[in-house]
Amino acid sequence: MYVIPLLYRISSMNDHVSITRLHYTFQSVITKHNILRTALYIDDTNGNIIQHCLDANIILDGDMKSNRLTIVNIDNDNHHQVNETIAEILNQADLFDLSKGRVIRCHILRHYHQSQDSITYENDDLLTENDHILISIHHAIFDGASTSIFLHDLSLVYESDESQVRLSMDESSLSYIDYSVHEHIMDMSLSREFWHSQLEGYNLARQLSLPVDRQRSSTNHQRSGLASIAEITFDSEICTSFLNYASSHHLTPFQLGLSIFYVFLFKLSHGETDLCISSINANRYRNELQNMIGMFVSTLPYRAELDPHWSFNEVAKHVREKCLSILEHSHYPLQHILGDNQLTQSNVSFLEIMFDFITVSKEVEYLCLNDTNLKQISLEQSLEMSKFDFSVTFEYNPLSDNKKLSCSLICSRDLFEKSTISKIAQRFEYMLKQLFKTQLSNAFTTDTNSSINKASLILPDEAEEMKLVVFHRLENIVNEAPASFAQARIWLDERIRFDPEKPQVAIYNMPFIYRMQSSHTLSVKQLHQALQITVDKHLSLHTSLTFDAEMNVLMQRVITRKENHTDMFSIIESTYETDEQLNNILHDEKRNPQLFNLAQGLVFRCHIIYYQQVSSNDLLSDKDILIFNFHHALFDFPSMNIFLHDLNQAYTTGQLLYDDNTLLRYLDYAVIEQQMAMTGASMFWFDALHDCKLDQSLSLPFDRYHLTNEHRTGHATSISFDFGQDLSHHFLTHASSNNIPLEHLTFAICFIFLFKLTSGQTDLCLAMNINDNRYRDELKSIIGLFE
Incomplete structure (x- = not known):
């Protein structure tokens, strides 16, 4: 896991490298740099980790293999063998032995044909086109900045004679051990x-809320090291905009990349503002350390306390100031930071989230051995190991034509599936494009003045779902399908809110009450026929809801005439003489739970209430009452407009024109609804309700409280009042002049009232029905429950 691989390939057929010369060069560089032959072990007496520089003559005696150089022959005809061989090498348990100073290895991957005399070929000293050199170094003695120093010395020694090499090795020069001793005696009190x-006030053990697929076991802290990886390659326009922004705002690319990463974590964690991650610092704070091979890099906590109302410009300024302040104290060891806070590496959350920014230099991109230029080859993603739960690394390569700026996400497969990291990478790229986006003029500008709250991780295709x-119309659905989400909510609500052992009160009866205008009449017979025609068209008005225990799903089923020889709805007739009698009838229509039977599909009824006596001439007069009553599980308020429109047409013309074979049904909607992609909607609601205590009641001035095992009685206390002409006028004027829908304005007033009623509670969450949820034109002619 802590191996730094350097892979180079001879890319020209005219180039070659001498294995003997390379072996000598390799030995010479190890001789020059003490750290490349330094052992690390624990002192049994005091428990300290000790480094011991081994004698060059002892460690370099012996054949090539013991001197850390190994030749591996690769079949030219097997294109996958190189990657397979590299994977085997890097995964060798005995690749290094820190306690014995075996910290660097060199493998030569040489191609040959099966027909070739392998014995003769093995004695051939020259490496040629497509041969590889793999140098593996343990991270404990080597960091990224050491690479260019190491490659420079390899190149220099390979091209020089032995006397020049010896002259270049100054035994009195500063070594890594000298630095280590100095580091331990430095005064670090200010740091x-x-x-x-x-870190004051930050909970270092708190885990950032990331969209993991699974949690790490609380008992098993062992990592597999396996990685889920995604890579983003930014186009030239974004690269240019990125660099221009950094330059104009006096930011380093590292600082700009870190600013972007903070905003991304802010959105990914649903608005977490106190963010602490880890990043690395070169830590070569003195000139004499610049040309020394060793492990100088310090892993440090980078804490940012964001304001969600900040613009990206303000975030970048904050991050720049943070990085500059850290620079002066980057030499303070992580062990001290953890020790000062009584922590260990195993229980610190910020160490699991890593950010880095790498700028590729020419000195690293190519290895020059005499006149032969070997090009660095990137390792296959499958060879990457995950040291952290979640790491993001930007790479800027000015030498590349088509991949100048890229970003890789390397995350632990113990927590994240590959598909999850791939989707997170898409969100990261999309968010970055919102900050650095193309305007209509095709000029690349940055949208960095807006609040970071406005940045969105919902991808365009998810927003368009x-x-x-x-x-x-679904041909495979005849008359049965799973209930819609809205139907399931109503059905379940009826069963859990009230005590089944006590007389129930209906809460989902929907009576609509009408009376004839003066001098108008209505034919009861004609009404009956019109109702039959309307009910025949709208299947929801004769659909049952039953729970299928075997499938564990609520099903809806259209009841047809063949199954039920009686009418699919009922017409009830009664009379009244006094207002009290009428009110009792109206109350019964509203509260009687026996009027409907969901299991039998009896969900609609018509109640004709005659004044004093039933009409003898089959006509309703202006004193008679007409009630259309529906069960809410199959009907919503906007459905009434559809019902009345079709009822009027059926009453007037005696027919409704439609094709029963192609007509879109509520059944079709319910099936398609459950197959719909809802990623964008899911992200929106998860973000909106994150940290909302949904199971916590508001502190209202109750007279008594519900017991945990107590059912509702259904009894209500209600009061209504009139706003008055002046207040109503001001209310409507305010809504109109500010272009605010009336329901939004009343909702805002309700929130303010609750804020005062709860003595200043600011996190308020309440429910509101979206009555007209027919969000597509083709749904606007369907009777059913869409709210």
């Missing part, structure tokens, strides 16, 4: 105070 102030859905 200790700095890091204490940086609803528009991509096609509601159509």
Whole structure:
């Protein structure tokens, strides 16, 4: 896991490298740099980790293999063998032995044909086109900045004679061990105070809320090391905009990349503002350390306390100031930071999230051995190991034509599936494009003045999910399908809110009450026929809801005439003489739970209430009452407009024109609804309700409280009042002048009232029905429950 691989390939057929010369060069560089032959082990007496520089003559004696150089022959005809061989090498348990100073290895991957004399070929000293050199170095003695120093010395020694090499090795020069000793005696009291102030008040054990697929076991802290990886390659326009922004705002690419990463974590964690991650610092704070091979890199906590109302410009400024302040104290060891806070590496959350920015230099991109230029080859993603739960690394390569700026996400497969990281990478790229986006003029500008709250991780195709859905007649659905989400909510609500052992009160009866205008009449017979025609067209008005225990799903089923020889709805007639009698009838229509039977599909009824006596001439007069009553599980308020429109047409013309074979049904909607992609909607609601205590009641001035095992009685206390002419006028004027829908304005007033009623509670969550949820034109002619 802590191997730094350097892979180079001879790319020209005219180039070659001498294995003997390379072996000598390799030995010479190890001789020059003490750290490349340094052992690390634990002192049994005091438990300290000790480094011991081994004698060059002892460690380099012996054949090539013991001197860390191994030749591996690769079949030219097997294109996958190179990657397979590299994977085997890097995964060798005995690749290194820190306790014995075996910290660097060189493998030569040489191609040959099966027909070739392998014995003769093995004695051939020259490497040629497509041969590879793999140098593996343990991270404990080597960091990224050491690479260019190491490659420079390899190149220099390979091209020089032995006497020149010896002259270049100054035994009196500063070594890594000297640095280590100096590091332990430095006065770090100011840095200790700095890091204490940086982390004060932060819960270092708190895990950032990331969209993991699974949690790490609380008992097993072992990592597999396996990685889920995604890579983003930014186009030239974004690269240019990125660099221009950094330059104009006096930011380093690292600081700009880190600013973007903070905003991304802010959105990914649903608005978490106190963010602490880890990043690395070169830590070569003195000139004499610049040309020394060793492990200088310091892993440090980078804490940012964001304001969600900040613009990206303000975030970038904050990050720049943070990085500059850290620079002065980057030498303070992580062990001290953790020790000062009584922590260990195993229980610190910020160490699991890593950010880095790498700028590729020419000195690393190519290895020059005499006149032969070997090009660095990137390792296959499958060879990457995950040291952290979640790491993001930007790479800027000015030498590349088509991949100048890229970003890789390397995350632990213990927590994240590959598909999850791939989707997270898409969201990261999309968010970055929102900051650095193309305007209509095709000039690349940055949208960095807006609040970071406005940045969105919902991808364009997810935002368009609803528009991509096609509601159509489903040929495979005859008369039965799973209930819609809305139906299931109503059905379940009826069963859990009230005590089944006590007389129930209906809560989902929907009576609509009408009376004839003066001098108008209505034919009861004609009404009956019109109702039959309307009910025949709208299947929801004769659909049952039953729970299928075997499938564990609520099903809806259209009841047809063949199954039920009686009418699919009922017409009830009664009379009244007094207002009290009428009110009792109206109350019964509203509260009687026996009027409907969902299991039998009896969900609609018509109640004709005659004044004093039933009409003898089959006509309703202006004193008679007409009630259309529906069960809410199959009907919503906008459905009434559809019902009345079709009822009027059926009453007037005696027919409704439609094709029963192609007509879109509520059944079709319910099936397609459950097949719809809802990723964007899911992200929106998860983000909106994150950290909302949904199971916590508001602190209202109750007279008594519900017991945990107590059912509702259904009894209500209600009061209504009139706003009055002046207040109503001001209310309507305010809504109109500010272009605010009336329901939004009343909702805002309700929130303010609850804020005061709860003595200042600011996190308020309440429910509101979206009555007209027919978000597509083809749904606007369907009777059913869409709210």
